[in-house]
Amino acid sequence: MKRTQILLFVLVAVVLGVLQAVYIVDERQKALRLWFGEVQAEISDPGLYFKIPFLHEIIKYDDRILPLDTRKLEVTPADGRRLEVDAFARWRIADAKQFRRAVGASSIAGAAPRLERILNAELREVLGKVNSGVVLSADRVVLMNQIRDQARSQALSLGVDIVDVRIKSADLPQQNLEATFERMRAERQRLAADEIARGNEAAQRLRATADRTVVETVSEARKEAQIIRGEADARRNAILADALGRDAEFFAFLRSLEAYEKSLTGGNSSLVITPDSEFFDYLKSDTVR
Structure with missing residues (x-):
């Protein structure tokens, strides 16, 4: 009976060891194999891989295009007319090793704020060189491509590729809208007068x-x-x-x-005249x- 229990225990240990030595990388992922915290290899191809249990650490990253929605940003174009810009980006991890060195164990959650700072900086720089009419027009596609290219060069240090940048909306701040409406109303009243x-x-x-x-x-x-x-x-x-x-x-x-x-x-006519x-x-x- 003892021998059977020992064999069963050994069998379970072997199975657990085999399971600990095997990992799978699917087509939506890329992985890093770490040896005591140091990057030993990057796995980009999907498949079944082996590791040394308890000595190798496997870090997996999403290899798909990821969204980055930023908070509304107030920018000042060249004509001094302030705008509230709502933009978003699409990005993916291009170099997993560089990404690991840049963000450490914080992974994607730690990369998002840094990417947002890069995107906001480029938004301010590019939109600050043109008039607000260009930002509000349909010709801002050129501006979005310029922002994407400049943000992409900045994001290379994170091992990230900026795939696309889009401006969802560009509006006047609420107080500016009210002031603009008042000016428009005053102008119309002046024209009417x-x-x-x-x-x-x-x-x-x-x-x-x-x-x-x-x-x-x-x-x-x-x-x-x-x-x-x-x-x-x-x-x-x-x-x-x-x-x-x-x-x-x-x-x-x-x-x-x-x-x-x-x-x-x-x-009542009366005449006083002599008869002759x-x-x-x-x-x-x-x-x-």
Whole structure:
């Protein structure tokens, strides 16, 4: 019984030893084999590998393209107009040995802050040389490629390859947006006031022109009316003069009748005239009663 237990124990120990001596690197990984903390070999090809148990340490890294999302960064372009830039990068471990020497045991979690500092520095440098209009336009692809290339050269010391850099958004800070909106509103109000003033001025000119036209038209009409009235009076006087010349007695009779009509109308008309007045010449009868 003891012998069986010993054999079983030995068998388990051998199995555990074999398992401890075997490790697998798949196609999504690359690995480093360490000998007492020193890098002995880099394994990039997937497969089954062996190590000395408890003496070799195997460190595995993700060989895929990894994301790096940065926090919003405030940059100041060449025209002094501050912008809040939200960018991200894609990167992968290109040299596992250099990556291990650079970040140590902190691995990917320790590399991310250092990569973010590199990316932010290049964002400030590249975007600080152009105007904000270029950053806000569709032409910023050239800027993103420039940031990627400069960040890639800086990240080589970490054993990292920067695959891509993209700017997700570039906006004015909130306080700047409010100030910009206020300036835009003030500008629109100024333009509206200018348009209203020009409209009022045009209205005044039209009103003055209309008033002048009215005065000129009324004056011309009055002038023509006076001329026509004067011509009519002249013709009337001419007709009266002609009639007087033909029959003075009839003319005197007619004028007397007009005088009677004018003086004897009205309910309260009163005349104080002597009976032998010439006014009553055509009212007197040839027969004395």
